[in-house]
Structure formats: C-alpha cells, structure tokens
Amino acid sequence: MKKLVHKIKILIQNDSTLLKLSGNYSLFTHLYLLMFDRTFIMEIKQGYQAKSLYQRQLNQKKCTYQLVRNIHRIEKGLTVNNRKSIFAISYIKETMDLFLSPSFLDIKSEQKKWMVSILFEYFRSCNDPVIDKQKKRFYDSDYVSSIEVIDEYIYDKRKNHVYNDVDYDEYLNLCKQRRSIRTFCDKTVDRDLIDRALSAAKFSPSACNRQPFYFEFVDDKKLINKLFGLPYGTSGFTKEIPMLGILVGDQSAFFDERDRHIPFIDGSLFTMNFINALETMGISSCVVNWQSVKSIDRDLRALISVPNHCFPILFLAIGYADPDMFVAHSVKKEVTQLRNYN
Numbered sequence: 001m002k003k004l005v006h007k008i009k010i011l012i013q014n015d016s017t018l019l020k021l022s023g024n025y026s027l028f029t030h031l032y033l034l035m036f037d038r039t040f041i042m043e044i045k046q047g048y049q050a051k052s053l054y055q056r057q058l059n060q061k062k063c064t065y066q067l068v069r070n071i072h073r074i075e076k077g078l079t080v081n082n083r084k085s086i087f088a089i090s091y092i093k094e095t096m097d098l099f100l101s102p103s104f105l106d107i108k109s110e111q112k113k114w115m116v117s118i119l120f121e122y123f124r125s126c127n128d129p130v131i132d133k134q135k136k137r138f139y140d141s142d143y144v145s146s147i148e149v150i151d152e153y154i155y156d157k158r159k160n161h162v163y164n165d166v167d168y169d170e171y172l173n174l175c176k177q178r179r180s181i182r183t184f185c186d187k188t189v190d191r192d193l194i195d196r197a198l199s200a201a202k203f204s205p206s207a208c209n210r211q212p213f214y215f216e217f218v219d220d221k222k223l224i225n226k227l228f229g230l231p232y233g234t235s236g237f238t239k240e241i242p243m244l245g246i247l248v249g250d251q252s253a254f255f256d257e258r259d260r261h262i263p264f265i266d267g268s269l270f271t272m273n274f275i276n277a278l279e280t281m282g283i284s285s286c287v288v289n290w291q292s293v294k295s296i297d298r299d300l301r302a303l304i305s306v307p308n309h310c311f312p313i314l315f316l317a318i319g320y321a322d323p324d325m326f327v328a329h330s331v332k333k334e335v336t337q338l339r340n341y342n
C-alpha cells in the first residue's frame, strides 16, 4: 500500500502538464507545493527556525554572526580607496552592544584580536558625537586593555603581503592530481593532518567573513558505516572509508531568506580548498551528494548531533587511495565551454 501511494505520488509529481503549469504560474506553484510536493517544506521550516534564532540572539545581544558581519563592514569601510571621514554610524551602537555582551567571550582569540584591532582603528579614525559615545564605551571596556592590538590584524597594503612561490604549473598539477577516489587503503588518517588541511582551508572566502559552516568528522568505523549508508550515492565505494567529513551549514548566520544559499556557497569554497590541502599531503577524497530528504535527514540526526538551525551539505570520504584501483578519468569541459565574455 505504502509503495503504491509512493508510486502515485511520483507519477503526479512528474506529470508534465502539472509541472509546466507550476513552472509558469505562481498560483499553481503554490498549489503544487501545498498539495503534491512537500520536499521544500523541510528546508523552509529549517530556514524559519534559523531566522527566528538569529532574531532572538540579536535581541539578546548574543549574535556573534552579526558582530562578525559588522566588524567586516567596518574593516571594508576603512580599506576603501576614498574612505569616508564618518561611516558605520547606523550600526556602530549595535556593534558595540554585541561587542560588550557575553557572546564576545565565546569568540576565539584570533577573531577577538581582529575585532579589537579594527574597532581601535575605526575609533581612532572617525569622530562624530554618535561615534564618540560608542568610543567611550569601547575604551572603558575591559577587553580593550586585556587584548593586545596587533598590526597583523589590521588591514595592510597589498604590496606588503608576502607572496608565495607556487607557480601556475605546480598548481595545475595539484588540480590534476585530485581525483574522486572511492577505494582507500586500510590506513588511518591522522587527525593532525585534518587540522593542517583545515588550517589552510580556513583562508577561503565567505560572505561577510561569517563562515557559516563546520565539518563534523567521524573516524569511528562503526559510525562511519551507519552514516555512509544514508546518502544514495555510495554504492561505488568498495571498501570501508577511514575518515568521513560531513560539511554542516549554519542557517542562523543570516537575517533574511535571501541569503539561504550562502552556507552552500561558502561551505563549498571551503571544501575545495580543504580537498586540495589534503592532496598536498597525499590524502585523497571524494565528495558524496547529500540529498535533502526528510527521512535520511532524520536518520542522520539520530546518529550525530546537528542543531536544528544547521543542515548537512555534503559528505566527504577521506583516506589514502588504494594504488591498485582504477580511477575514472572524468574528462572536463573545454575552457571555451566554461566562459563567455561580455
């Protein structure tokens, strides 16, 4: 019976007339979603849960993501070519409220130094009665005296940056070296090496520097086996995988639904750098698709703890490639297929 209902559901969902109507007329889109396709509901629900958490945290002055965003905006204001003599007036009070709240204590030391250094530079540069009021709060706070202001955390001219000596050909070779590997040797991946790769990947860009993601790593074989059975695309993996990374996005970093895709974008940029960093240490990997399906989402949450406002983005199988296994060549598009100009 259950199977029959499922079959009917699939038939309706794939009905070309219904799809065409839903794709062309908003009213049908709404009706279709309401009556035939609940797939998006989970995502929408998670989005509202996250948004409400964001607002709650902001009201309670505990919103670390907003503090990071505001400091980022101030830093950008300080580094633009024609710096305005006064800026950030509309959000400097909010920034100081967050900076002086207990949530600041949760932020890790390096980010704290960055924040203090940027605010220090801002208050040194901008004078206005509104800003002066906040400047006083800043200088009166304990953090300013307890955290060292260091030049390293203050923006610098590009010409003073240290350039590396990786040349294009070396980088190209690294990109070619990376292949999706689905069969690994029975060799443990050292957690220190994961940290090394993360130390490189963390320099990836992210919208307003919020970094709304983290990796949940699993190297317990029993747990890996349970988790790896959840997504649909794992049948090509012939042996056990030594380490599993689950990229988790945090939707509570955003005040508006318009930013709902950012955890996917930021997380993927981060993951690519992480994968390449692993490659430099001879460690292979393969991204595994995570399907946004209610039942497997629920099963995953029963195995590992993922907060309600967070969601899995992808799985990453990690390990040392079995040297005797074949690897798909997976030819890529031509460069000309990858670009248009003007």
Ligand SMILES: Cc1cc2nc3c(=O)[nH]c(=O)nc-3n(C[C@H](O)[C@H](O)[C@H](O)COP(=O)(O)O)c2cc1C
Pocket: 178, 179, 180, 181, 182, 232, 233, 234, 236, 286, 287, 288, 289, 290, 314, 328, 329, 330
């Ligand atoms: C978002 C994403 C999802 C993927 N999902 C799977 C998957 O479920 N199973 C799998 O075996 N490979 C998966 N892959 C790996 C792709 O099949 C692989 O990247 C592609 O075939 C190109 O091969 P290459 O990575 O060796 O260049 C995925 C890759 C990405 C980026």
